[in-house]
Amino acid sequence: MNTAVYVTTEAAEDAVRLLADQGIASDAHEEPANAGTLGVLRVGDHDVAAAVEILTKSPGMAAIRCPECGSLHVAYPNQPDASPTAALAAKIAETLHLSERNFFCHECQYEWAEDQGALVAAT
Numbered sequence: 001m002n003t004a005v006y007v008t009t010e011a012a013e014d015a016v017r018l019l020a021d022q023g024i025a026s027d028a029h030e031e032p033a034n035a036g037t038l039g040v041l042r043v044g045d046h047d048v049a050a051a052v053e054i055l056t057k058s059p060g061m062a063a064i065r066c067p068e069c070g071s072l073h074v075a076y077p078n079q080p081d082a083s084p085t086a087a088l089a090a091k092i093a094e095t096l097h098l099s100e101r102n103f104f105c106h107e108c109q110y111e112w113a114e115d116q117g118a119l120v121a122a123t
């Protein structure tokens with residue numbers, strides 16, 4: 001079970017290197033989103049807290065942050081599943097405009113729509 005952190009595609013590879021320097025294994029891939037393409041960074045569950053802390057403190061690291069508490073530890077519930085059945089169901093929901101594609105914050109439980117999910121750079 002991995003946890004994903006959503007960053008810009010440009011930032012995704014930087015984030016992988018940054019985490020590797022700290023001894024944290026992660027991988028990045030691109031995923032289409034309503035607002036463009038997101039870089040999805042996957043980190044093992046036991047490394048999530050450390051990874052989020054490192055990325056939160058990294059200047060210029062643009063990532064999807066919770067609008068309420070600023071946490072990077074957010075979920076994107078409708079991301080394509082590995083299961084063909086789930087992928088098909090998601091495709092149908094998308095075609096019928098049923099998919100809300102909301103983000104969800106693990107820290108404060110806040111939920112928000114993707115088009116409100118600004119990529120905010122740490123300063």
Ligand SMILES: [Zn+2]
Nearest residue numbers: 066069105108
């Ligand atoms: Zn939050």
